Amino acid sequence: MATVLAIETSCDETGVAIVKNRKVCSNVVASQIAIHQEFGGVVPEIASRHHLEAVNLLIDQALGQAGLTWTDIDGIAATCAPGLVGALLIGITAAKTLALLHHKPFLGVHHLEGHIYATYLTQPDLEPPFLCLLVSGGHTSLIRVLDCGIYETLGQTRDDAAGEAFDKVARLLNLGYPGGPIIDKLATQGNPQAFPLPEGKISRPDGSYHPYDSSFSGLKTAVLRLVQKFERSQELPVNDIAASFQQTVVNSLTKRAIACALDYGLNTIAVGGGVAANSGLRHYLQEAASQHNIQVLFPPLKYCTDNAAMIACAACDHLNRGHTSSLTLGATSRLKIEEVMQLYPGINLEDN
Ligand code: KG4
Numbered sequence: 001m002a003t004v005l006a007i008e009t010s011c012d013e014t015g016v017a018i019v020k021n022r023k024v025c026s027n028v029v030a031s032q033i034a035i036h037q038e039f040g041g042v043v044p045e046i047a048s049r050h051h052l053e054a055v056n057l058l059i060d061q062a063l064g065q066a067g068l069t070w071t072d073i074d075g076i077a078a079t080c081a082p083g084l085v086g087a088l089l090i091g092i093t094a095a096k097t098l099a100l101l102h103h104k105p106f107l108g109v110h111h112l113e114g115h116i117y118a119t120y121l122t123q124p125d126l127e128p129p130f131l132c133l134l135v136s137g138g139h140t141s142l143i144r145v146l147d148c149g150i151y152e153t154l155g156q157t158r159d160d161a162a163g164e165a166f167d168k169v170a171r172l173l174n175l176g177y178p179g180g181p182i183i184d185k186l187a188t189q190g191n192p193q194a195f196p197l198p199e200g201k202i203s204r205p206d207g208s209y210h211p212y213d214s215s216f217s218g219l220k221t222a223v224l225r226l227v228q229k230f231e232r233s234q235e236l237p238v239n240d241i242a243a244s245f246q247q248t249v250v251n252s253l254t255k256r257a258i259a260c261a262l263d264y265g266l267n268t269i270a271v272g273g274g275v276a277a278n279s280g281l282r283h284y285l286q287e288a289a290s291q292h293n294i295q296v297l298f299p300p301l302k303y304c305t306d307n308a309a310m311i312a313c314a315a316c317d318h319l320n321r322g323h324t325s326s327l328t329l330g331a332t333s334r335l336k337i338e339e340v341m342q343l344y345p346g347i348n349l350e351d352n
C-alpha cells in the first residue's frame with residue numbers, strides 16, 4: 001500500500017500530487033496556459049523557468065492539503081519521458097533531490113503510462129487487459145494494456161496528434177491556444193455535417209488501409225483550403241467549420257478504437273489524454289461502443305489533461321511491485337511505451 005508524491009513537468013502544467021495506491025490524497029496544478037497563449041503555443045525555455053518557480057511551492061501545498069509529512073511518503077516520482085527535456089529535468093531533479101534528502105526510493109514515470117493510469121483513479125478495481133485510447137497534444141495511440149509496465153501499441157498517428165490537429169486548426173481559425181477546448185465549445189453551436197472533410201487513412205503496401213493508424217495532417221490542410229476559400233469571398237462560418245472538423249476527428253478515433261477493441265476481444269476502452277475532455281468524443285464513442293457491448297471509461301476532466309495524480313498512481317503500482325529507478329536516470333524526449341520497464345533496472349519481468 002504505497003503512498004507516493006509525484007511531480008509532473010513534461011509540458012506546460014506543473015503538477016504535484018500524493019496518491020495512496022489509487023486514492024488521491026492531494027493534487028495541485030499550476031497551469032502555464034495563460035503564459036504561452038501570447039506565443040500561440042508552448043515555448044520550452046519559458047515552460048522550464050515557470051516549472052522551476054512553481055515546483056517547491058506546489059510540493060508544500062500537496063503535503064499540506066493531504067495533511068501528510070515526509071515520513072508518510074514511501075516513494076518520490078517524476079515524469080521522466082517523453083516530453084520537453086528542459087521541462088522534464090526540473091521535475092526529475094526536484095524528485096531525485098527529495099528522494100536523497102528523505103532517504104526514499106525514486107521512480108521515473110513514463111508520461112503516457114500516467115495517462116493510462118488516470119482511469120484507475122476513479123476505477124480502482126479495473127483489471128487489465130483493456131484498450132487505452134490515448135489522445136493528447138503529442139500522441140494518438142491505441143494501446144493494449146496487459147499489466148503494470150506491460151503495453152503494446154496497436155495503432156498510432158502517422159503525422160499530427162489529435163490534440164495537435166485541434167491546436168493547429170484553432171490557429172487557422174484565429175481562435176487562440178490551446179485549440180481543443182475552444183473548438184469543442186464552438187462546435188456545439190455549429191453543424192457537423194456542414195462541410196464534408198477527409199478522414200485520413202493510412203495505406204498499406206497492398207493498397208488496403210491500416211485499420212488502427214490515423215492521420216490528421218490532410219484534414220488540417222483541407223480546413224486550410226476551406227478557410228482560404230471563404231477569405232476570398234464571405235465571412236468565415238467558424239462554428240460550422242469547428243463542428244465539421246471535430247466530427248471528422250471524433251469519427252476517425254471512434255471507428256479505430258472500436259475496430260481494435262473488437263479485433264482483440266477487449267471489452268473495455270479507457271480513454272486518456274487532453275482530447276479525452278472533448279464532449280463530442282465522450283458522447284459519440286460512448287454511444288458507438290454501447291452498440292457492441294464495450295464499456296468506455298473517461299476520467300474526470302481534471303485527470304484527462306496533464307496532472308501529477310496520474311503519475312503518482314502509476315508510480316504506486318510500480319513501487320508496490322518493487323520497481324524503483326536509479327538516481328542516475330535522465331530525462332528523455334522520446335521513449336516508447338513498450339520500453340517502460342527500462343526505467344526500473346534490475347527487475348526480472350518473468351517474476352511479475
Ligand atoms: O494530455 P494533454 O494535457 O497534454 C499532452 O500530453 O499533450 O493534452 C493537451 C491537448 C491539447 O492539444 C489540447 O488542445 C487538447 O489536449 N484538448 C482538447 C480538449 N481539451 C484539451 N481537445 C479537444 N477537446 C477538448 N475539450
Ligand code: ZN
Pocket residue numbers: 111115136137273274305306
Ligand atoms: Zn499529457
